[in-house]
Amino acid sequence: MTEHHQPLPDLPPPITSTGVIGWMRQHLFSSPLNIFLTLLSLYVLSIIVPNIINWAFIDANWTGTDRTVCDANPNGACWTFINVRLNQILFGLYYGQHADQIWRPITAFIILAGLVGLLLLPRLRFKAWLGAGVLLLYPFVAFALIHGEWLGLPVANSSQWGGLMLTFILASVGIVAALPLGILLALGRRSEMPLVRAFSVTYIEFWRGTPLITVLFMASVMLPLFFPSGVEFDKVMRAVIGITLFQSAYTAEAIRGGLQAIPRGQYEAADALGLGYWKKTIFIILPQALKISIPGIVNSFIELFKDTSLVSIIGLLDLLNMAQTASRSIEWKGYDVEAYIFAAMLFWIFCYGISRYSQHLEKTLHRGH
């Protein structure tokens, strides 16, 4: 019997390469340049961060109902202002003044959140039907609740809508209404008929080449001129039309990406089965193409969500304009930093949330072939 050599157990790694110290050596102090950069960053952060924390939290004013509290302590942020004007900033002028009606937009929002939550569940039967139902029916439910006339509630005219609610309405109506248009345009751009293709390309490039603000100017100044006198649109409707036309070009480009990603074999197989153009498109091509283009559409939705803030230039009271207007009222003049930061925070939460979700989607939808 030969004796087996028993090696000694491995020594633990040196203390300087494990734990907190090792992590710091590797990630913060690995070379002279890195040491310098770390120290420089720490120095800059030590100047900026404490000031911001002091202003926004420690010295901030949270309580009270008018500006006397804030004026007495001008070194901190005046969150009192946001607190007092919260309803107005979130739901606009009408609901800002009629606090007893505020359950209506809140209910509409809760229904939407519930439905979207259901749709986000990974395994759910009849998901497609539910999705279609949300797209087609929910807008009417929301309109009935927020406008109020159909349900016999006090009427809130669209001219009095505003705040975060209006931002949501504009962005979601824009993306939903642009979807069918975008699908048709994307199909048109890949059509074999030269005129259809030329028309789609012209349409898409026209809107993509123009800044949204010009489109909104056009919608608010020129739309009434386009129709015979007597046809009238309200301001929100005009903005929605402008946003939809603009957005459909970007949606079309996102869907075109999906269409291009589908292998030729799918088209040929559908042809071999004897399917006509529409059957082939609706049953074979679009279900696959739309799935691939979801991340692209979601990304264009984030851009649209941010861009809806431009309607404040044509005088609509969206989240940005509502916050700004509130901070320019006589009672709260001078607290515009708080107004902008609050609006920025709301925008940031939604955009960042959606973009993280879209990254997650890209990973799950990616089936490596």
Added chain:
Amino acid sequence: MKQDSTTNAPATPWHRDPGVRALIFQAMLLLVVVWSLGTIFSNTVTNLENRGIHTGFDFLHEIAPFAVGFSPFIEFKLGESTYWDVFLIGIQNTIIVSFLGIVAATLLGFVIGIMRLSPNWLVSKIASVYIETFRNIPLLLQILFWNFAIFLTNLPGPRQSLSLGETVFLNSRGLYMPRPVTESEAGAWIVIIVGIAALIGCVVLYRWAKRRKDQTGQSFPVLSVSLAIMILVPTLAFFITGSPVGVELPELKRFNFEGGMQMPLALFSLWFALSTYTAAFIGETVRGGIMAVDHGQTEAASALGLHRGQVLRLVVVPQALRVIIPPAISQFLNLTKNSSLAVAVAYEELVSIWSGIALNQTGQALVIIAMTIVVYEILSLTTSAILNFYNYRIQLVER
């Protein structure tokens, strides 16, 4: 025989023939499009005439009844300049802010992108916080925030201006910089021509060095020699012609600075917001481009014995640039389109002065909006032409 069998087969009815169907469908589409555009046009013209506005280009020759404050290159004279001049000034100011924005956004974007890739955890985190903050907040909000909440209220008045070596001043009215002044026109032209000649010389030198390297393998320090030529030759010309270009410093007068180069606060805020916003997107592009270069490339280059600088300069950067440049050019176009948000801070560029003030003054909605759109369409089509050309060029490089 074969021909017989085809003629005997039941002929496709004409309404089932795909070719005929396509023709009919396209004819219908054309009719609908032409009819709707025609109706829209005639409705617009009638509606404008009902309001007493005669649509046409005649108003371009009329004198503009309002003042334009900022126009560094085209002279504006109240009571003499026409609407056409206002249009040109609008384009000029759009180009100015876009150019300044593109330069600053590119520099800042590269810094952010490289910081994001840094092995230093803190530096990389700072860059990603920057990117996520700036790109998830609407640009308009950022412009308003910087202009109204930060610069306008926190910058000191003209008397207490922040200054950089008593030559550059920043206050709540704007940014003031020294301006080059020509003292002798002929001399200035000589210096410019000499400068261009030096540039051409550098290009020739670069070509010669490249050819020599391809043939003999000997390298030539092109960069340092060109730098020396570009600095020394024009400077020499400058002194030989007797300093034809002087410098005019901004001077504090009774109410504000006068002379020098002036940048109104609206332009400064717009420029600041546009560049910090676009830099976040360019930073992501740069990071993506550098990460797209396969790690094997770097290793192979080191195995060939290239040192770190050479690996970066000869292997990584050329391949990364190919990925970075197309999306960066689209970002430049986005920045140019976004400069139209100037209307919020009343910087006098195309949308704000032309689609805004001029439209309100004349009521010529159709012509004015159409002209504005045409300018942006030209910019955007030029950009896509450049992009297509670039993509075509780099395709040739590939195997």
